[in-house]
Amino acid sequence: MRAFSTPTAIAVAAASVLSLCGSAWAGAPDWKKSEDRARSNIKSFSGYTLNGADHAYDVTDRVLDSDGVQHIRFNRTYRGMRVLGGDLVMHNESSGNFRGASLSLNRAINVARTTTISAGTAIKVAFNTYRGSTNGVKPELLVYARGDIPALAYDVRLFGMQPDGTPMEMHVIVDASTALILEAWNDIHTAALAGTGKSLYSGTVALTTDLVGGTLNLRDPSRGNTYTVNMNNATTGTGAIFTIPGTTTTANVWGTGAIGITAAALRTVAVDAEYGAAKTWDYFKNVHGRNGIANNGVASYNQVHYGTKYANAFWSDTCFCMSFGDGDGTILGPLVSVDITAHEMTHGITTRTANLIYSGESGGLNEATSDIFGTAVEYYAANTTDAGDYLIGEKVVKTGTNKFLRSMITPSIDGLSADCWYSTLGSLDVHFSSGVANHFFYLLAEGTKAGVPSKTCATGNTRVASGTGTLTGITRAKAEKIWYRALTVYMTSSTNYAGARAATISAAKDLYGITSVEQAAVAAAWTAVGRP
Numbered sequence: 130m131r132a133f134s135t136p137t138a139i140a141v142a143a144a145s146v147l148s149l150c151g152s153a154w155a156g157a158p159d160w161k162k163s164e165d166r167a168r169s170n171i172k173s174f175s176g177y178t179l180n181g182a183d184h185a186y187d188v189t190d191r192v193l194d195s196d197g198v199q200h201i202r203f204n205r206t207y208r209g210m211r212v213l214g215g216d217l218v219m220h221n222e223s224s225g226n227f228r229g230a231s232l233s234l235n236r237a238i239n240v241a242r243t244t245t246i247s248a249g250t251a252i253k254v255a256f257n258t259y260r261g262s263t264n265g266v267k268p269e270l271l272v273y274a275r276g277d278i279p280a281l282a283y284d285v286r287l288f289g290m291q292p293d294g295t296p297m298e299m300h301v302i303v304d305a306s307t308a309l310i311l312e313a314w315n316d317i318h319t320a321a322l323a324g325t326g327k328s329l330y331s332g333t334v335a336l337t338t339d340l341v342g343g344t345l346n347l348r349d350p351s352r353g354n355t356y357t358v359n360m361n362n363a364t365t366g367t368g369a370i371f372t373i374p375g376t377t378t379t380a381n382v383w384g385t386g387a388i389g390i391t392a393a394a395l396r397t398v399a400v401d402a403e404y405g406a407a408k409t410w411d412y413f414k415n416v417h418g419r420n421g422i423a424n425n426g427v428a429s430y431n432q433v434h435y436g437t438k439y440a441n442a443f444w445s446d447t448c449f450c451m452s453f454g455d456g457d458g459t460i461l462g463p464l465v466s467v468d469i470t471a472h473e474m475t476h477g478i479t480t481r482t483a484n485l486i487y488s489g490e491s492g493g494l495n496e497a498t499s500d501i502f503g504t505a506v507e508y509y510a511a512n513t514t515d516a517g518d519y520l521i522g523e524k525v526v527k528t529g530t531n532k533f534l535r536s537m538i539t540p541s542i543d544g545l546s547a548d549c550w551y552s553t554l555g556s557l558d559v560h561f562s563s564g565v566a567n568h569f570f571y572l573l574a575e576g577t578k579a580g581v582p583s584k585t586c587a588t589g590n591t592r593v594a595s596g597t598g599t600l601t602g603i604t605r606a607k608a609e610k611i612w613y614r615a616l617t618v619y620m621t622s623s624t625n626y627a628g629a630r631a632a633t634i635s636a637a638k639d640l641y642g643i644t645s646v647e648q649a650a651v652a653a654a655w656t657a658v659g660r661p
């Protein structure tokens with residue numbers, strides 16, 4: 130990612146960005162005017178934005194700072210074609226003047242006007258590798274700009290089911306002149322590689338439910354109407370919302386605290402999912418001022434008892450919902466703990482903001498974002514039965530040496546995740562390349578501590594950290610603020626680890642000042658995980 134605001138431009142503005150002075154509030158801007166201004170800035174500052182004659186832009190998100198500075202996110206098209214990796218964030222001063230631009234595109238688009246291979250050939254190439262079916266969706270001709278040189282390519286969509294029951298919604302990017310697969314990813318974002326748990330993980334919790342006629346529904350009108358359905362072991366269809374006959378407080382009790390086959394016991398994991406969704410909603414609203422996943426007050430919903438012994442959980446943008454398996458019952462219990470629920474919902478937020486592509490280093494950063502906020506929500510919930518920690522899925526894993534899915538303290542403890550950045554990190558599965566950012570977040574928040582096995586990375590990076598450096602943490606609360614601002618204001622779809630370093634440093638300067646201890650700590654923590 131290139132953060133083209135010129136460090137000075139960011140710096141000058143940063144000092145006043147989040148001043149708490151009430152008079153600094155500039156009120157809601159006229160967004161139409163701000164967007165027009167950002168569009169004209171894209172053209173005027175084409176040296177920064179890499180604008181060209183056949184480029185056009187659609188607004189996808191807007192962020193307003195308390196001093197009136199605006200950050201407007203655009204998708205780019207070229208001759209009417211989507212430019213994958215061409216998205217950018219324009220930063221306007223409160224006056225509308227150009228303040229900077231964030232983008233990952235690194236050179237002007239100069240692609241062939243015609244294709245050498247047909248859409249049919251592209252489908253065959255994709256199908257031979259991934260199978261599935263196109264469901265009648267035609268390949269989209271686009272400009273692929275995630276590599277060094279932008280090129281014409283087909284985005285072939287393939288739908289189907291993976292062997293473990295996870296739905297497949299593949300994007301296979303096929304070069305329109307060489308027929309090579311440039312990149313491929315699954316839009317279904319899974320939480321975990323495996324799962325665990327015994328029953329209700331969070332003890333007795335408060336729920337807000339909905340009374341419809343003479344029936345109680347597991348739906349929360351105070352949080353965008355988020356609700357939970359019983360898939361009854363199916364993997365298709367819409368399921369049925371959980372209900373209890375009755376209208377009284379005495380009747381309004383859900384689950385039994387254990388798993389089982391009675392109607393009451395089947396509601397137990399629904400309670401966990403609904404509770405996790407409520408805490409996630411509250412966290413983003415109260416800590417970051419975000420009104421739901423799409424920031425529009427509309428909630429997602431939960432599908433529990435998804436599939437049979439399905440040992441995973443996933444977010445789907447298509448249904449705007451989360452699906453939770455019951456686990457295999459031996460290694461993993463139902464995958465409905467608070468950290469996993471928040472992890473899944475965060476994928477929805479990432480899609481609507483930086484939209485980090487689920488492949489390579491950007492995919493690792495996407496996964497890490499979900500682990501970071503999954504952990505943040507677990508702490509925020511302050512539940513004594515499932516206390517906050519830097520482990521993912523510790524309530525769900527039932528057996529093994531490490532009773533959790535991932536550790537942010539020492540990611541490599543699982544034998545697969547990376548503690549430290551190295552040049553080919555992006556070839557790891559996204560759930561393991563995320564380790565470096567998870568490790569960064571832990572060190573930034575907590576620092577190195579006696580007795581805690583979170584080491585810095587030695588020179589000559591390897592996957593496992595073995596350094597002896599020391600760092601002082603800036604607190605988890607500040608680290609969360611920095612990551613959220615980087616995600617929503619500076620990162621774009623192809624941001625890599627170098628870009629994440631730049632984005633978080635920019636965010637820390639905005640929030641805490643250009644010479645702040647916090648921005649220096651961000652830089653030091655990235656250096657400590659091998660990404661100087």
Ligand SMILES: [Zn+2]
Nearest residue numbers: 318319320499
């Ligand atoms: Zn995930």
